[in-house]
Amino acid sequence: MLSCKSRVVKLSRFVLGIDCEEVRRAQDAGPRLTRRRRHYRPATGNSVMELGSYQDQSQATFSLTDEDHTLANSLRFTLNQDPRVTFCGYSIPHPSDARVNIRVQTTGDPASEVLKDSCQDLMLICQHVRSTFDQAVVEFKNKKGPDAMNIEP
C-alpha cells in the first residue's frame, strides 16, 4: 500500500511538472514575500496563458494573471453573447492567487480568436460608454451653466 501511495505522489509531481527543489525554494521564499506589501501596478510581460490542445483548438482555458471578476465577468458577458460560443465560464481557483481561468468552448472556431473578438467587442462597448457619458456630462454642464448664472445677483 505504502509503495503505491508514494507512486501516486511521484506521478502527480511528474504530471504537474514541478521539481521538488522548486517547491522547496518556493516554500522558502513564501514568508519573505508575504511580509512585503505587494504593489499592484499594470502588469507587464506574458500574463495570459492558453491551456488547450493542438488537435482541437475550439476549446481552451485561458489563465489570466492579475485579473479578477472585473474583467472575467465582463468577458463572460460578451463571450456568452457570441453565437459561436457553446460554453463559457470563469473561475478563480484560489482567492489569494491573483489569477482567473476563463473556459471557452466554441462550435469550431479557435477559442483564442473568439476570446479576442469578445475583447474587441468589450472595448467597443467601453468606447461607446465613454463617449456617451462625456456627452451627457457636457450637456448637463451646459444646461446647468445658464441656471447657475441666474442665481447670481
Next chain:
Amino acid sequence: MEEQKTPKIPVWDLPDVPKGKLPPHLELQRTRVLCTSDAPTHTENIRYSGAYASMGVDNSLRLGHFRDNFRVEVITLTEDDMEFDMIGIDASLANAFRRILIAELPTMAIEKVLIANNTSVIQDEVLAHRLGLVPLKVDPRLFEYMSENDVPNEKNTIVFKLHSRCERGSSRIKVLSNELQWLPRGSEFTLSTEKPAVDPTSRPRTYTSFNCSQDSLPEFSNNPIGPKHDDIMIAKLGPGQEIELEAHAVKGMGKTHAKWSPVATAWYRMLPEVVLLQEIEGEKAEELVKKCPVKVFDIEDIGKGRKRATVARPRSCTLCRECIRGDDWDKHVALRRVKDHFIFTIESTGALHPEVLFTEAVKILEDKCERVITELS
C-alpha cells in the same frame, strides 16, 4: 368551486406564437427582477446567444442595438458627488466599472512616514496609519508608480512635513491636516549614514533624490499640493508633547490598501418600478399611501369625490416591500426592478472630479481588454 371548462380547440386552430418577439411573460422575466413578498425572483441575466432561439429571438451581441439603446442621464454633479442613470447596459459591466472605481484607479496617499520625534500619546504606527488615510488633492496621472528598486524622486513621491509642539503650561492642542506642509524640494532629513560632504556647497543626501523642485513644474506652480480637507484631526498634543515627522506619499491602488481608493464609495442600484395591478380607490388608497415609509404613492382625485392611488415617486422606492405585506396586497401592487437601468452614484474623495473618475475607470477596462488581445496575438 366550479371548475372552469375550457372549450376544446384542435391544436392546429390555436394562434401561432409570434416569431421574433418574446411573449410578454418571458419579456417581463428577461427585463425585470420581480420583488415578491418572500424573495426576489428572476434575478439572473440571460445572456446566452441562443437562449430564445426556439422563439426566433436572437439574443446575441448586437453592437448597433447597444449603441441605439444605451443612454446616460446625469442627475446631479458637484465637485465631489455625482449621480447618473446608465440605461441599457448589463450588470456585469456596471459592476466592472464600480469595482474599478473602488479598487483599481490610482491616487496618491501617504505610504512612508519618517518620524523624528513623537512624544504624543498616539503611537507611531497609529499616527502613520491616520496620516495615510488623509485624502490628498493632487492629480495622480501626473505621477509614476514607485516600485521596489526605484529611488524616491520628484516623479513618484510627494513629501510633507509636520512639526507641531504644544508648549508647557498651555492647554492641549489639536494637530489638523492643514499643518501638513508640502516640501516641493523633497525630504529635509539627511541620511545618517552619509559622511559629511567634502564640498560644503553640495547639498547633503536626504531620503529622497529630487532632481528639481516640484513647484517649478508647470502643473504644480500655481496649484500647491496639500490635503483635500484642512480640518481632519491627526492627533492631539498635551503640554510638552511634540510631533516632528516627514510623510512620503506615493501612487497606489485601492486593492493594495483602501487609502488609495479615489472614491469614498461608488455604488449603483437598479431602477425600482412600482406598478398598480388594479385600480386602488377610496380607503384602500389611503391605506396604501400610509403604508409606504418613503411616500412613493400619492392620491389623485378622479372626480365625484372618488380618490385613486397613483405611483408618484417610484425612484424613491427602497423595495422595503411594506406595501405588499399582508392580505393580498401583492395582487394590487407589483414591485419590480429594471435590470438594465442603473442609478450610479460616485462619491469622490477629492483627488479627481467624479466625472473624470468614471471616464478613467472605463479606460482601465479598455486597457485590460487590449492587454488580453495583444498577449493572445
